[in-house]
Amino acid sequence: MSKLSLKLGIIFFVTLFCIESFMMFFLHVSLTNSRVEEELDSLQARGNSHRAILEQNFDLETLSHVALMESEARTDVVITDKDGKVLANSQFHPETEDYFTNLKKSIPYMGLILEDNWEREAFIATISPIQKDQTTIGYVFMFQNTESIHALMERLNKHFLIVGIVSGLVTIIIIIILSRKLAYPLIQMKEATLKLSKGDFTVALNTNGQDELSDLSNAIQKLSEELNHLRQERKDFLSSIAHELRTPLTFIKGYTDILYKRDLTEEAQHQYLAIIIEETNRLARLIRDLFDLAKMDENSFIVTKEPLDMTEFFANIEVKLSPAFQEKQIHFTVQCEERLTLMADSSRLEQIIMNLLNNALAYCAAGDTTTVTVKRLNQTLRIQIEDTGRGIPKIDLPFIFDRFYRVEKSRTRALGGSGIGLAIVKELVHAHGGEVTVHSVETKGTTFELLFKGVGTNDNNLINR
Template identity: 75%
Template sequence: MRKLSLKLGIIFFITLFCIETFMMFFLHVSLTNSRVEEELASLQARGNSHRTVLEQNFNEETLAHVVLMESNESTDVVVTDYEGTILVSSQPDLEISDMIHKIEGKIPYEGRILQDDWQEVQAIATISPIQNQQRTIGYVFMFQNTDSIHALMKRLNKHFLIVGLVSGLVTIAVIIVLSRKLAKPLIQMKEATLKMSKGDFTVALSTNGKDELGDLSNAIQLLSNDLNHLRHERKEFLSSIAHELRTPLTFIKGYTDILSKRDLTEQDRQKYLAIIIEETNRLSRLIKDLFDLAKMDENSFVIEQQNVHLNSFFTNIEKKLSPAFQEKGIHFIVRYEEGLTVWADEARLEQILINLLNNALIYCASGDTTSVTAKKHNDVLSIIVQDTGKGIPKKDLPYIFERFYRVEKSRSRALGGSGLGLAIVKELVQAHGGEVKVSSEINKGTTFELSFKGVETDENHFMH
């Protein structure tokens, strides 16, 4: 937690510090230059004002009056003639001879700044020419000590330092809050993934965010839910396998012990052998179904598709299963359009229908009806397996294609299979690129509808 929030905090602080430093430096320079320009403009205006007075009366009385005006101010005035000879000065000790001799070129009537480098010189200075009938007769030099400017800059620097410290503390506080706020969901996600890596999938993350962190949180939460569901399914799967394997093995072992330890009549011996054979076949079918599902999960299950003629296919289905339905007193009907062909694996297609019809055989009673109908709509083959048996409760319909799921919770052997038949049906249909749907009502029956693309009504080879 500290590492992540510290890294985020350092990044934010460096970024904001650079921005604030640049802005404060720019503001400081702007204020300083603006203030110095104001002082120079004021000094120049004061010199021009004295120049105007002297142009009206350029005599000793006026000169004295100008000096008197500056004697109580923070500025000083020096008046010279055209040759540079000092006529009057408000500061006798002021040394301006070097500056006077350095004046070059014509001085404009609005005056000129002589010294503005307040950091290097003792005083800033301006010059204003005194004219009489368009002829320069003297100059007014204005001086202002830079101590006041330096004092102003010190106060300004002090204020900037205070503002900088306050803004720095506020920035640090904001960064701490923001970095923790940003780091908190990431830390929660890290802790959630650590819990998941240890097999604990009871993760509860906030999924209200609409940004990338929210998307990541949603993805981790979804992954946790899926893994939790898979773990539950795995436990159920292993429990179901153990139960399904234990039942036939128990029968086989029990009747084998009876045959080996008791003197039995030939009739009893044959009866027990028949049970052992039946349970062995049951165990063999279960193992075969498990291998098929394992291959499907690994995508190593091969579907060998070819052009299947449905006339002969359904005729074969009817021959194989009619005796079983007749024995139980169930009406078995097969209907199909003539001349249909479909691109499919014939053996797997037969396995699909046999699994569905076996279910109908188990859950139908004498007098019920089971029908198989095949028809074409556009290029889609629909195979409908419908029965009038006991039906499936509505609450169980979403789960009947799950492995080892049984509507009959008692797992009665009289009601049949291992709970893998419909799971295999769904996998095989999807392997053909098809779709399976189911609808059912209690005591009215169940309908399975299979849809396969790639059906034709002629003998041409058709691939979808």
């Protein structure tokens, strides 16, 4: 009973067996009753036919003739007078005598069935009154031995038994085929899930069809592909973390060894200590970013929204980053529509903008331009960060928000970055209920567009931070 095909087969068989048994029983009863009614109608019609003859000539010769006609038939006739005295019969049966002597009820002219219990009685019987001048002068009793009906029923039961056996065998064969056909994809799915549980994501299921089993197969197939993708992402993630951690640790260890083992000048010591501090800061930023990503994955990342004055917010951003852009001789401007407020987390929104501007700072050269534009668009706040830097190759655009994905595959220290800054930007924007998109043309520049709901108007020109 552990196999699904066996369980399905038993359920189908019991269901069809009950339906077929009911139908066979109903058909058997209907045929039996119909056949018995035909025998009784035939017997009544035969008695009425003899009655018609006797009404024309009710004499001894006619009585004998009628009795002689039934002597060779499988039915028997008994003719009596109106008081039940036997005048003629084709064959006398003592057990039928009670029908003559105990006749007390009124008999209609079309006749009456005296006995129809073929299962218990030896005979079925009918009666037809003989009338002359609308006065009953006698009766025609017709009898038929029920052995013939029992023989007919035995033949009928035998046929039903044969049909039942044949239909049962055919049903079992069909059920076996259907149950296996239904169970086969389920068995495949079970084997596929077992492979998935063991870490084997190379699952191939038949997803053709429009039924629920095909939908389930398609879902399992997609699950295996997603798990395989996640496993590959995990491998890449671990590899990227190892690389990103190894690089600053290598610098820190190398220059620490140099400082420890060599007698260096004070200038060289300061130079190496500066590198160690820089790599330590880089390592701290990476760990902080990884910690933020972990909290986002666990849905334990908290965004505390408050009304922010956009003019003041972006003025502070401009003050913080202008020196860095000026040092690289990059034109940096901020254009913010006045009196705009946004429901957002101040520190997290600053993290978003700073990450995007640091990218622009890294990929722009002297003479390039970086522009931040903040304006209201219907019921949303649109923030555009546009630069005229190196741009992003078209092949890389769909992946730039993936974790540890870097357009610069060489991972040089000159360009910096760990490849998770834009991933954090995307998560933070979504945490604010916003959307982030990017448009870029290689060698012409890149534009990041942020759309946030919850924009308002600061009519009182209040400082909300």
